[in-house]
Amino acid sequence: MRLNGEIYDGEDREEGEQKLVVGYALTLKKRKSFLQPNFERLARNKGISFVAIDQNRPLSDQGPFDIILHKLLGKEWCEIIEEMGKFDLELKRSHSSSNSTNDCQMDYRQTQPQVIVLDPPDAIQHLYNRQSMLQNVVDLNLSDFHGKVGVPRQMVITEDPLSIPDEVTKAGLKLPLVAKPLVVDGSTKSHELFLVYDQFSLSELEPPLVLQEFVNHGGVLFKIYIVGDAIKVVRRHSLPNVSKCELAKVAGIIPFPRVSSASASADDADLDPGVAELPPQPLLERLAKELRHRLARPSVVQYRHDPRAWDKRCLLCY
Ligand SMILES: Nc1ncnc2c1ncn2[C@@H]1O[C@H](COP(=O)(O)OP(=O)(O)OP(=O)(O)O)[C@@H](O)[C@H]1O
Numbered sequence: 014m015r016l017n018g019e020i021y022d023g024e025d026r027e028e029g030e031q032k033l034v035v036g037y038a039l040t041l042k043k044r045k046s047f048l049q050p051n052f053e054r055l056a057r058n059k060g061i062s063f064v065a066i067d068q069n070r071p072l073s074d075q076g077p078f079d080i081i082l083h084k085l086l087g088k089e090w091c092e093i094i095e096e097m098g099k100f101d102l103e104l105k106r107s108h109s110s111s112n113s114t115n116d117c118q119m120d121y122r123q124t125q126p127q128v129i130v131l132d133p134p135d136a137i138q139h140l141y142n143r144q145s146m147l148q149n150v151v152d153l154n155l156s157d158f159h160g161k162v163g164v165p166r167q168m169v170i171t172e173d174p175l176s177i178p179d180e181v182t183k184a185g186l187k188l189p190l191v192a193k194p195l196v197v198d199g200s201t202k203s204h205e206l207f208l209v210y211d212q213f214s215l216s217e218l219e220p221p222l223v224l225q226e227f228v229n230h231g232g233v234l235f236k237i238y239i240v241g242d243a244i245k246v247v248r249r250h251s252l253p254n255v256s257k258c259e260l261a262k263v264a265g266i267i268p269f270p271r272v273s274s275a276s277a278s279a280d281d282a283d284l285d286p287g288v289a290e291l292p293p294q295p296l297l298e299r300l301a302k303e304l305r306h307r308l309a310r311p312s313v314v315q316y317r318h319d320p321r322a323w324d325k326r327c328l329l330c331y
Pocket residue numbers: 165191193203204205206225226227228229234250251252271272273274315331
């Protein structure tokens with residue numbers, strides 16, 4: 014990474030020698046889960062310091078920052094970045110003849126080109142929606158290389174819960190279904206998922222939501238973190254298979270917890286190799302290449318062995 018003209022090598026630094034300043038704008042919850050003391054200490058040893066951005070002051074009055082890291086609910090953050098761009102431009106305009114309205118579209122990134130904004134707002138809009146977030150994998154064709162990529166059959170319901178049973182029948186989706194809020198904004202509500210076992214209970218759901226066919230996958234999930242050329246795969250516990258017998262006996266809509274969070278690590282679990290086998294490295298590398306090409310940001314892909322895949326090379330994302 015080249016910053017301020019110098020190559021940042023990520024090596025340990027002398028105590029106090031600062032190389033990178035990361036301005037962050039995170040919710041309290043995220044600060045607690047992400048900026049752990051041992052992480053900040055490790056970063057400091059590498060000359061990286063994290064500085065909280067004051068959201069009540071103009072961005073250009075703070076810093077200077079080398080990188081901006083953000084994950085805030087709603088649009089207020091985007092407006093701060095865009096507003097900041099306009100604020101700078103108003104200042105410049107008062108001393109220049111240019112009054113092009115196009116200038117008002119510049120954002121912080123354009124007025125501060127040296128600052129790296131991770132997850133630029135316009136590059137991640139599609140990730141706030143569980144339908145559009147999958148678009149980057151739905152049409153990936155890796156069959157010429159190491160397998161195929163699939164997503165569970167799904168449909169979006171935006172209104173009238175009473176119409177859901179008929180809509181599901183028309184779409185031919187098979188029970189059980191996983192009901193997920195359509196919007197993914199980091200709120201607790203956006204992670205409130207349900208398993209739906211029967212048709213009639215569907216009308217109790219609260220649109221807007223995504224309904225996905227449940228895919229049996231042996232209760233093991235892989236999360237693949239891709240940042241540039243770096244690929245990290247972790248194995249997590251996941252929902253157990255739903256048998257036909259269970260489906261016949263159980264009815265209703267059942268909420269379930271965040272079963273595959275970091276605390277559900279299965280890296281050291283003694284699991285059936287058929288479901289615990291890590292995805293083939295060439296498939297991961299090809300996926301990383303494809304996603305880097307399509308996304309302007311680090312990616313997290315959730316992978317499960319698709320039992321229907323004869324050689325377990327199918328990548329099932331959702
Ligand atoms: N179509 C599906 N078939 C089978 N299991 C599923 C399916 N979709 C989700 N799950 C199960 O539900 C869990 C959460 O799903 P998902 O990752 O979509 O929600 P999330 O709120 O983003 O989760 P988190 O952020 O906690 O990883 C998955 O880890 C998996 O166990």
